[in-house]
Amino acid sequence: MKTIKLLALLFISSLVFTGCSDDDHDDDHDHEEEVITTLNYTLTNGNDVVVLTYFDLDPDDSVSGTYSVSGNLTANTTYTGELTLENANDEDAEHIQEEIEAEKEEHEFFYTSTISDITISKTDMDDNGNLVGFDTTLTTVDAGTGSLTIVLKHEPTKPNDDNSTNAGGSTDIEVSFTVEVE
Amino acid sequence: MKSRKLFLIVLLLISNLAISQNCTYTFSGIVEDFHDKSVLIGATIHIKNLNKYTTSDVDGKFKIENLCVGKIIVEISHLACDKLILEIDLVDDLYRIIDLEHHIEELEEVHLRSNSKTEETSIEQNLKKEVLESFSDKSLGDALVTISGVSSLTTGSTIVKPMIHGLHSSRLLIVNNNVRLFDQDWGDEHAPNIDINSANTIQVIKGANTLRYGSDAIGGVIIVKPKKHAVKDSLFGSSLLSLNTNGQGGNFNTEIIKTYKSGYFFQLQTSIKRFGDFKTPDYYLTNTGIKNINSSIRFGFNSFKKGFDAYYSFVDNEFAILQSSHIGNVNDLVQAINSKEPRVIDDFSYDINTPKQSIQHHLGKIEAYQRFKDLGKLTLQADFQVNRRKEFDTRVGDLKDVPVIDLRLFTTSLQSNLTIDYLEDLKINTGLLGRFQQNDAIGGTGTEPLIPDYEKFDFGTYITGNYKLNLITELSAGIRYDFSSIKAEKSYSIWEWDDTYNYDELFPEFETGVIDGSDVLTEPEYTFHCFSASLGLSKHYTNDFSLLMNYGLASRIPNPSELFSDGLHHSTARIEVGFLTMEKENAHKFSIALERTNSNFGFAINPYYNYIKGYIQLIPFDTVTTIRGSFPIWHYNQIDAQIFGVDIDINKRISDSFNYRGNLSLLQGDNLTEDIPLIHMPGANITNNITYTNKEYHNLSVNLQHKTVFQQNRYPDYNFSTFNPVLQENVYVDISSTPPTYSLFNLNSSMSFNAFKEGTLKVEFSVHNLFNTSYREHLNRLRYYADELGRNFNVKIKLNY
Numbered sequence: 001m002k003t004i005k006l007l008a009l010l011f012i013s014s015l016v017f018t019g020c021s022d023d024d025h026d027d028d029h030d031h032e033e034e035v036i037t038t039l040n041y042t043l044t045n046g047n048d049v050v051v052l053t054y055f056d057l058d059p060d061d062s063v064s065g066t067y068s069v070s071g072n073l074t075a076n077t078t079y080t081g082e083l084t085l086e087n088a089n090d091e092d093a094e095h096i097q098e099e100i101e102a103e104k105e106e107h108e109f110f111y112t113s114t115i116s117d118i119t120i121s122k123t124d125m126d127d128n129g130n131l132v133g134f135d136t137t138l139t140t141v142d143a144g145t146g147s148l149t150i151v152l153k154h155e156p157t158k159p160n161d162d163n164s165t166n167a168g169g170s171t172d173i174e175v176s177f178t179v180e181v182e
Numbered sequence: 183m184k185s186r187k188l189f190l191i192v193l194l195l196i197s198n199l200a201i202s203q204n205c206t207y208t209f210s211g212i213v214e215d216f217h218d219k220s221v222l223i224g225a226t227i228h229i230k231n232l233n234k235y236t237t238s239d240v241d242g243k244f245k246i247e248n249l250c251v252g253k254i255i256v257e258i259s260h261l262a263c264d265k266l267i268l269e270i271d272l273v274d275d276l277y278r279i280i281d282l283e284h285h286i287e288e289l290e291e292v293h294l295r296s297n298s299k300t301e302e303t304s305i306e307q308n309l310k311k312e313v314l315e316s317f318s319d320k321s322l323g324d325a326l327v328t329i330s331g332v333s334s335l336t337t338g339s340t341i342v343k344p345m346i347h348g349l350h351s352s353r354l355l356i357v358n359n360n361v362r363l364f365d366q367d368w369g370d371e372h373a374p375n376i377d378i379n380s381a382n383t384i385q386v387i388k389g390a391n392t393l394r395y396g397s398d399a400i401g402g403v404i405i406v407k408p409k410k411h412a413v414k415d416s417l418f419g420s421s422l423l424s425l426n427t428n429g430q431g432g433n434f435n436t437e438i439i440k441t442y443k444s445g446y447f448f449q450l451q452t453s454i455k456r457f458g459d460f461k462t463p464d465y466y467l468t469n470t471g472i473k474n475i476n477s478s479i480r481f482g483f484n485s486f487k488k489g490f491d492a493y494y495s496f497v498d499n500e501f502a503i504l505q506s507s508h509i510g511n512v513n514d515l516v517q518a519i520n521s522k523e524p525r526v527i528d529d530f531s532y533d534i535n536t537p538k539q540s541i542q543h544h545l546g547k548i549e550a551y552q553r554f555k556d557l558g559k560l561t562l563q564a565d566f567q568v569n570r571r572k573e574f575d576t577r578v579g580d581l582k583d584v585p586v587i588d589l590r591l592f593t594t595s596l597q598s599n600l601t602i603d604y605l606e607d608l609k610i611n612t613g614l615l616g617r618f619q620q621n622d623a624i625g626g627t628g629t630e631p632l633i634p635d636y637e638k639f640d641f642g643t644y645i646t647g648n649y650k651l652n653l654i655t656e657l658s659a660g661i662r663y664d665f666s667s668i669k670a671e672k673s674y675s676i677w678e679w680d681d682t683y684n685y686d687e688l689f690p691e692f693e694t695g696v697i698d699g700s701d702v703l704t705e706p707e708y709t710f711h712c713f714s715a716s717l718g719l720s721k722h723y724t725n726d727f728s729l730l731m732n733y734g735l736a737s738r739i740p741n742p743s744e745l746f747s748d749g750l751h752h753s754t755a756r757i758e759v760g761f762l763t764m765e766k767e768n769a770h771k772f773s774i775a776l777e778r779t780n781s782n783f784g785f786a787i788n789p790y791y792n793y794i795k796g797y798i799q800l801i802p803f804d805t806v807t808t809i810r811g812s813f814p815i816w817h818y819n820q821i822d823a824q825i826f827g828v829d830i831d832i833n834k835r836i837s838d839s840f841n842y843r844g845n846l847s848l849l850q851g852d853n854l855t856e857d858i859p860l861i862h863m864p865g866a867n868i869t870n871n872i873t874y875t876n877k878e879y880h881n882l883s884v885n886l887q888h889k890t891v892f893q894q895n896r897y898p899d900y901n902f903s904t905f906n907p908v909l910q911e912n913v914y915v916d917i918s919s920t921p922p923t924y925s926l927f928n929l930n931s932s933m934s935f936n937a938f939k940e941g942t943l944k945v946e947f948s949v950h951n952l953f954n955t956s957y958r959e960h961l962n963r964l965r966y967y968a969d970e971l972g973r974n975f976n977v978k979i980k981l982n983y
Contacts, residue, residue: 036809056809057700060630060750060757061675063682064807099579114910149907151811154510154576155526164908165517168525170576171510174811176907 035059036096038086039175041150043079043138050079052148054175057088072180075143081120081136083109083150085173100152101134107172108156109133110164114146115181130158140181149176205250209270210724211278213238213258215410222282225260230267241781258282276653277722303648303658303718304392305730305775305788307831309384315980316930316946319424319433319455322356322376322384326404329386330845331788331829333864337371337963339460339971340472340501341539344374345961346388347790348825348851348863349401352741353767357395358406359493361547364593364619365569366633368743370800370963371753375497375543375569377476379422379435379453382409388790388829389734389771393644393662394599394611397714398738400769400794408493411439411447413484420982428950428974429471430530431457445489449480458532459502463954463972468528469505469535474498490550497543502534507967508576509755511811512904515966516913524968536574537753540585544568558602558610566594575752581628586752588624589633593617595640607650611660615642621742630749632758633742636670646716658718666710666739672746673701689762706745706762712737726784730775740764744798744818754963756814757806764820769794782835789828797823799853801861802900802917812904821855825863836872843871850896858898864961865894865920881934890925894960921965924957926950937981946978 037059041052050073056065073079085100086093100107104126111120111133120138122131133152156169164171213225221242228235229246231254238244249272258266258280266282307329317325323334323342335343335350343350356363356374358381365375387403395403419438426432437451455474459466475498482491506524509515518525547565554560569592572585595617602610617640623631646660679702680686686693689706696703717733740760747760773790803817827849834842846868851860869889876882897920903912930948937943954973958965 039809054809058675059808059810061678061748061806063677065809096578103578110908112908147907147910151908154578170508171514171810173809174511174513174907175809 035087035089036085036173037088038093039150039173040084040086041148041177042082042084043073044082045074045077045079048074048077048079052177052179054177055088067175067177069177069179072182073138073140075140075181077140079138079140081138083134083136104132105130105158106155107132108153108158108160108167108169109136109173110151110153110162110167111136111138111148112151112164113148113179115140115144115148115179117141117144118146118148118181126158128158131162143181145178145180147176148179149174205248207249207251207272208245208247208275208724209249209254209256209272209278210243210245210276211280212242213244213260213280213282214242215282222260225258225280225282228257228259230255230257241779274653275724277724279722303656303720303730303732304387305389305732305773306385306387308386311382314378314381314384315422316948316978317378318422318435318453318978319426319431319457319976320378322374322378322381322404322406325378325384326386328869330786330831330869331388331827331847331849332386333847333867333961335370335862335961335963336959337373338467338470338501338504338507340457340470341371341373341503343367343370343372344404345864346386346402346404347792347827348849348860349792352398352738353401355392355395355399355403356406357403358545359408359495359547360549360563361545361565361567362395362595363545364567364591365541365543366571366589366591368633368741371503371539372571375499375541376406377453377474377478377495377497379433379437380408380451380476380478380495381406383407388788389732389773393646393660393714393716394613397642397662397664397712398736399734400736400738400767400771400792408480409439409449411441411449411484413443413445414441415443416441418983420980422978422980424976424978426457426974426976428971429457429460431455431471431532445483445485447480447482447484450478452477456532459528459530460971461530462969463956464969465523465527466530467504467524467968467971468526468531469502469533469538471502471532471534473500473534486553488550488552490548492546492548494544494546496545497541499539499541499543500534501539501541503537503539503753504964504967505535505537505576507964508537511808511813512805512915513811513906513908513913515755515814515917516904516906516915519916519966536576536582538574539753540572540574542568542570556604558600558604561599561601563597563599564595566592568592573753585627586629587632588627589631590622590624591619592622593619609648610645611647612645613643615640617641629752630673632747632749632751634670634672634746636668636742636746638666638668641665654721654723656720656722658716658720660716662714664710664712664714664737666712667708668710668739668742668745669705669707670742670746671703671705672748673698673703674748675700676702678748679704683761685762692762708739708745710739710766712739712766726778726780728775728777728779730773730777732771732773732775734769734771736769736771738767738769740766740798747818754816756816758800758816758818759803760818764798764818765796767794767796767798767820781833784833786831787828788830789826791826792824794823794825796820797853797860799823799861801898802902805902805904811907821853823851823853823855823860825849825851825860839874839876841873841875843873845869853898856898859896861898861900862961863894863896864891865923866892879933882931883933884931885929887928887930888925889928890923891959893923894920897960917966920960921958924955924959926955926957927952932978938983941981941983944978944980944982946976946980948976948978950974950976 039054043050051070053068085097087096122133124132124135151164152173153169154172156167160167213222225238256268321342323344326332326344333345385405392403421436424432433455435453439449441447453476458471460470478495480493483489505526545567549563551561573587575586597615599613619638621636642664644662648658692704692706715735719731721729744760747758751758771792775788777786778784804815805812831845851863873885906913932946935943951973
């Protein structure tokens with residue numbers, strides 16, 4: 001009889017465990033909160049505004065994102081550059097940018113162009129007096145076509161030689177636009 | 183009874199055939215514990231009608247020579263054991279394995295012979311308590327690597343997955359306390375959650391011949407066994423402290439056991455492990471510490487006729503993962519591969535920062551058995567497991583302390599096993615299993631779950647038999663059937679569902695019709711029927727030789743990650759894609775073992791061949807351009823594969839105090855579909871041990887070990903080129919090349935002293951990586967980023983009381 005009682009106990013306890021685990025199936029399907037879906041690099045010189053945009057609604061799928069450039073840059077011009085980041089999946093799309101701005105010490109943007117006479121300099125600094133790169137000044141000289149690459153490093157060595165390859169850290173953004181100076 | 187009569191008649195017939203009365207026969211064998219198959223030393227073997235005596239030796243062996251043909255009545259007795267009387271009609275040399283119901287011995291150190299078997303014909307190897315203790319502050323996988331044919335797939339030095347004959351994860355069954363472990367074993371970086379300190383013996387079965395635990399043991403079975411307790415009034419325990427220079431940490435384990443004459447026992451065990459950053463010969467591995475707390479509690483009742491065993495264990499692991507292994511894109515990976523050192527090298531710290539894993543595993547079970555006269559033993563068991571896995575990545579802002587992966591896996595099962603052993607020569611095991619499993623991808627991670635919510639039901643039934651064909655030969659055979667049904671809930675982007683994978687045409691029945699933005703909600707549902715079988719033959723010759731032959735048919739259903747993975751796997755920095763089209767994997771494994779069990783000169787040669795149809799592998803497929811830049815995509819695919827090799831073990835007594843022990847493992851894996859080598863196959867390796875022992879002087883033992891792991895030259899070339907926009911050039915991504923051959927030397931020494939009244943104190947000193955060699959291991963997932971560990975000095979103090 002003892003064995004039977006014990007068996008009953010086993011069965012009951014297993015039922016109890018099963019019961020406990022059965023949580024209600026609420027909608028706990030998550031959307032990507034952390035991702036950056038949109039990068040806008042807006043270059044302004046008076047009425048001459050050029051916007052470079054990278055957009056990928058779901059960066060974690062196996063589909064590549066899209067590049068768009070609103071127009072050509074003008075030769076011998078100095079633009080004020082402003083970089084904005086968004087997460088289009090988030091109701092508060094600019095939240096991601098605020099978060100990175102709050103951790104400026106751990107982040108830095110790097111700008112490079114194959115058009116050799118373009119110069120881009122970062123104008124904003126973190127609390128330690130090191131460059132960040134949300135705000136820039138871009139100066140063009142001669143006409144030409146090439147790429148403009150923007151890299152965001154997380155936890156780079158700061159200060160550094162402004163070369164993303166030597167700065168260490170891990171890459172959060174690496175986008176490369178085709179631009180024309182005319 | 184009918185079969186017993188039949189057996190007698192057959193025996194009589196055979197004995198009548200014996201031409202003349204010849205008194206040259208030998209009755210030999212081995213006496214072992216009925217429960218855990220440990221050998222019994224000093225058992226008396228008395229042939230009553232001839233009044234001949236002998237006792238079993240240190241290996242449990244005995245031999246009585248010059249016996250005549252005819253009936254002998256043998257009484258086998260041992261301290262605190264029930265006497266066993268056997269009537270045997272001797273017609274030839276006879277070898278017998280005699281099981282005694284035994285208890286008291288287990289209070290002392292348990293002596294195990296190297297080939298004590300779960301099944302008589304299976305090819306197994308064991309790790310006994312003393313060996314496990316020297317791995318007290320390491321993992322299960324680290325200890326198992328000492329067995330030939332077992333290697334490990336690691337993530338850094340702390341996350342270690344065992345690998346048998348090149349196979350790991352879902353292809354190995356890990357059985358802890360008779361409960362099959364379910365802890366999200368599908369990921370390469372998911373180590374089994376078992377505290378090695380809670381184990382008394384670990385058995386490794388190389389192959390699919392143990393149908394009792396499942397049909398999917400394509401690689402093999404690892405059985406973690408607890409201690410059996412004596413039926414007497416006693417209170418005893420042990421504490422072990424282990425301290426290391428590398429990682430500046432260690433482990434403390436303590437256990438206390440109370441046993442009663444009535445058969446009741448109670449056991450409590452706890453271990454705490456803490457390490458900081460480990461060090462290679464040249465630099466600290468920043469963020470590689472561990473924090474573990476494990477506890478287990480066991481109580482039960484033990485008698486020959488009936489008993490029960492209740493067990494609960496809790497494992498809480500926190501593993502830091504090398505900070506430098508966090509990469510953003512392929513170019514970061516290239517930079518890591520090309521630079522000789524990890525990008526972040528800080529001073530020593532105990533801090534556990536991101537990336538890290540935090541895993542909690544609960545396991546509980548109740549097992550009860552009853553023996554029935556003229557039938558056998560019926561065992562019933564109920565168990566449950568909860569596995570909570572959180573993986574943390576380097577994130578920004580509010581999400582810093584939020585895991586990227588948060589999964590809870592709940593498993594419960596009810597099972598029965600009936601051992602029919604009342605027949606002299608035939609032993610049958612049969613049983614039923616019902617299991618329910620539920621995975622919950624817990625919300626709030628801010629990421630799409632890599633593994634979706636699912637529910638799974640399993641039902642299994644098996645029958646295995648072992649038949650003593652004649653005096654030296656045993657045959658075993660078994661079949662098993664498993665039914666599984668799995669139902670998941672998962673969103674796909676409509677675009678991928680319809681166009682990329684064409685699932686809308688392949689699996690329209692999975693669609694629920696619910697569309698959420700650009701996503702379609704689906705409910706994939708599968709049912710699988712799996713058949714598995716085993717066939718074994720063993721021959722035990724009188725001169726310590728034995729020959730074992732095994733065939734195993736195993737069948738494994740695709741695991742959830744192979745079916746449903748779809749997205750970024752943060753901890754591996756790649757997009758992993760599983761497919762709903764996966765089918766089950768079927769394997770045929772043939773193995774032979776020729777063994778000689780002898781302490782003067784023994785060996786085991788074990789060649790094997792495993793053909794796996796529909797082998798599921800995860801391989802680099804492509805790259806995708808994301809905002810982070812170029813990012814690798816890995817796909818699961820299915821191919822036909824073969825893995826074959828040989829394991830060789832040798833032991834030789836050089837002199838009274840010197841012993842040699844060594845093993846060699848050779849293995850080749852082929853992707854037959856594409857005619858290329860199989861990915862992630864262990865390289866050839868060889869181990870040599872020379873041990874000096876002096877029992878007179880505090881049981882002094884000094885062991886020098888050498889291990890060489892040869893470069894794996896057979897690997898599939900999945901290298902590719904990617905454009906680096908910063909450098910404006912294509913860079914070559916060499917993810918396939920393997921690190922060169924390395925050799926390690928380890929030293930281990932121990933001494934025992936008497937302490938207090940009845941206790942013993944054992945002190946162990948060891949040095950790992952004696953020459954501080956810098957090396958990288960092909961099967962370490964972090965081999966692109968950093969070297970393996972440098973020299974470590976370890977001191978262990980164990981007190982038995």
